[in-house]
Amino acid sequence: MPEPVRLLVASRNTKKLKELRRVLEAAGVSGIDLVGLNEVPEFPEAPETGATFEDNALAKARDGAAATGLPCVADDSGLEVDALNGMPGVLSARWSGGHGDDAANTSLVLAQLSDVPDGRRGAAFVSACALVVPGGAERVVRGSWPGAIAREPRGDGGFGYDPVFVPEGERRSAAELTPEEKDAASHRGRALAQLVPDLAALAAR
Ligand SMILES: O=P(O)(O)OP(=O)(O)OP(=O)(O)OC[C@H]1O[C@@H](n2cnc3c(O)ncnc32)[C@H](O)[C@@H]1O
Numbered sequence: 001m002p003e004p005v006r007l008l009v010a011s012r013n014t015k016k017l018k019e020l021r022r023v024l025e026a027a028g029v030s031g032i033d034l035v036g037l038n039e040v041p042e043f044p045e046a047p048e049t050g051a052t053f054e055d056n057a058l059a060k061a062r063d064g065a066a067a068t069g070l071p072c073v074a075d076d077s078g079l080e081v082d083a084l085n086g087m088p089g090v091l092s093a094r095w096s097g098g099h100g101d102d103a104a105n106t107s108l109v110l111a112q113l114s115d116v117p118d119g120r121r122g123a124a125f126v127s128a129c130a131l132v133v134p135g136g137a138e139r140v141v142r143g144s145w146p147g148a149i150a151r152e153p154r155g156d157g158g159f160g161y162d163p164v165f166v167p168e169g170e171r172r173s174a175a176e177l178t179p180e181e182k183d184a185a186s187h188r189g190r191a192l193a194q195l196v197p198d199l200a201a202l203a204a205r
C-alpha cells in the first residue's frame, strides 16, 4: 500500500471544519489522510479581503499549502440575501462587526428583513472550495443552496445562519436537518463533490 497523501483542511471555524471533514470522509476517497490546522505548525494567514468567495478560498488554500508543503483545501462561504442585494456575501462572518458572532450576525439579518414580506425573503448559501497542490494544480469550485430567510431562528444543528435559513423545498430550517441531510444538499456538499475527482487523482499519484 502506498503512503496516504496528507491533505490539510484549512479552517479556523470548528463547526465548518467538522462539516468539511465529514463530507470529505463520506466521499470515500481512499488514500487521503485529513490534517487540521491544529496538527501543523502555526503560520500567518492573510486577511480575508477578497471581493469574491473564490478569491478568499484560493488565498486560504495557497497560504496553507505554502506554509506546510501539503495539498490544502479551504472553503470561503456565506449567505446572499436577495432583499439585501446579495449581502452579507463575503462579509457574512463579520456582518455585525466582530468576527464569527453567529447569534449577532443572525439577529442583524433578521432585523434588516423585518419589513420584507414572505414572497421576497429569498436567499442562498454559497461556498467556494479551493484545492491547492504545492508545485501543482489550483482548482476552485462553487456550490450554492437556495432557500429563504425565516422570521425567527429555529433548531440547534449546524452553525452560523442555519437557524434562519429554510432550504428550498423544506419547511425545516437548515439547523433542524440532520448532518447527513445538510451535507447532501448544502452549498459546501455541492462544492466539495466537484473536487472528489481531483482528490482521487491526488491520492493516486
Ligand atoms: O475562514 P474560516 O477559518 O474557514 O472560518 P470562517 O467562519 O471565518 O468562515 P468564512 O470566512 O468562510 O465565513 C463564512 C461565514 O458564513 C456563514 N456560513 C457559511 N457556511 C454556512 C453554513 O453552512 N451554515 C450557516 N452559516 C454559514 C457563517 O456565518 C460563517 O461565519
Ligand SMILES: [Mg+2]
Pocket (backbone or CB within 6 Å): 048, 093
Ligand atoms: Mg473566515
